[in-house]
Amino acid sequence: MLIVMKQGATPEQIANVVATIDEMGYRAAPMPGKQRTSVGLVGNDGRVEASRLEGLAGVAEVIHVSKPYKQVSREWKPEPTQVPLPDGSTVGGRDVVVMAGPCSVESEEQILTAAHQVKAAGATVLRAGAFKPRSSPYAFQGLGIRGLELLALARAETGLMIVTEAMDPHGLELVAESADLIQIGARNMQNYSLLKECGQVGKPIVLKRGLAATIPELLLSAEYILAAGNPNVILCERGVRSFDTTTRNLFDIAAISVVHGLSHLPILADPSHATGHRDMVPPMARAAIAAGADGLLVEMHPNPERAMSDGAQSLFPDQLERMMREITAIAEVIGRSVVTPTGATT
Ligand code: PEP
Numbered sequence: 001m002l003i004v005m006k007q008g009a010t011p012e013q014i015a016n017v018v019a020t021i022d023e024m025g026y027r028a029a030p031m032p033g034k035q036r037t038s039v040g041l042v043g044n045d046g047r048v049e050a051s052r053l054e055g056l057a058g059v060a061e062v063i064h065v066s067k068p069y070k071q072v073s074r075e076w077k078p079e080p081t082q083v084p085l086p087d088g089s090t091v092g093g094r095d096v097v098v099m100a101g102p103c104s105v106e107s108e109e110q111i112l113t114a115a116h117q118v119k120a121a122g123a124t125v126l127r128a129g130a131f132k133p134r135s136s137p138y139a140f141q142g143l144g145i146r147g148l149e150l151l152a153l154a155r156a157e158t159g160l161m162i163v164t165e166a167m168d169p170h171g172l173e174l175v176a177e178s179a180d181l182i183q184i185g186a187r188n189m190q191n192y193s194l195l196k197e198c199g200q201v202g203k204p205i206v207l208k209r210g211l212a213a214t215i216p217e218l219l220l221s222a223e224y225i226l227a228a229g230n231p232n233v234i235l236c237e238r239g240v241r242s243f244d245t246t247t248r249n250l251f252d253i254a255a256i257s258v259v260h261g262l263s264h265l266p267i268l269a270d271p272s273h274a275t276g277h278r279d280m281v282p283p284m285a286r287a288a289i290a291a292g293a294d295g296l297l298v299e300m301h302p303n304p305e306r307a308m309s310d311g312a313q314s315l316f317p318d319q320l321e322r323m324m325r326e327i328t329a330i331a332e333v334i335g336r337s338v339v340t341p342t343g344a345t346t
Pocket residue numbers: 103129133184185186187208238273
């Protein structure tokens with residue numbers, strides 16, 4: 001439930017609405033807006049007496065949020081969320097943020113080379129997994145803590161921001177200490193205890209769509225993080241299971257539009273896991289930006305043929321450079337701009 005205050009409502013009137021919600025036994029979430037303030041009522045169990053709130057001084061209207069997800073809905077917050085990043089850019093505004101790099105951190109030489117290539121191509125966030133959720137227990141599981149140390153080294157050398165995956169609460173603590181953004185992978189989208197912990201960390205969360213998750217399920221998972229206290233959630237469409245195995249997953253490009261309609265949260269596209277083939281990545285990346293994606297999460301490896309995971313879908317460095325030029329042009333046409341690193345060589 002959302003209590004929308006009149007334009008020019010006084011701080012005392014807003015405080016009174018908050019106090020009334022507290023007294024009724026619910027949590028109040030005041031949200032100052034450009035035009036007017038709204039106060040969200042969190043934890044509505046269906047027994048809230050709306051007329052008590054409607055009658056308070058300064059209240060314009062009470063909106064019943066009809067969706068099962070509340071705080072992530074457009075009804076709750078009409079203006080788009082802009083997740084702030086350390087370089088001053090935002091995910092969810094005019095900016096388009098590109099996060100690129102290998103699937104996994106493999107060695108010091110590999111990640112430092114990749115980081116320089118990512119920066120040279122003009123992306124601002126280095127992606128790479130230190131903790132890897134692999135379908136087989138016998139496959140490379142990532143370098144773990146050593147991987148995080150190498151990512152920190154790559155950041156120190158290049159100034160790129162870092163996004164990397166956390167798979168469990170202990171890993172989340174470690175990742176939160178060293179990364180700029182925390183990735184929650186597709187396999188953990190419905191790990192609700194992990195999502196609750198994500199609400200307690202002070203870093204933005206990149207929440208990837210589950211392997212066979214519906215869009216409302218994705219939004220409900222994001223709701224867990226917001227409800228636990230972290231408003232900085234960036235969703236990521238990375239394809240879903242389908243009957244057709246020509247591509248690794250089925251890239252649901254319409255999800256970008258659907259999410260923008262239902263939610264104020266930003267959404268990235270991951271054309272790498274969505275297709276599984278490197279030659280399909282640039283066209284799908286172009287399509288995603290044209291469709292309004294707020295950024296990309298894309299795999300690139302200095303030597304994809306030698307990659308320890310996801311080599312077939314990893315771009316060659318020159319493919320990333322070309323892709324960046326193409327999406328920069330597309331972004332401009334739709335009134336957006338691709339964020340570039342300061343001191344970039346291209
Ligand atoms: C990844 O980004 O490397 C990854 C494991 O992705 P997903 O969780 O989408 O499979």
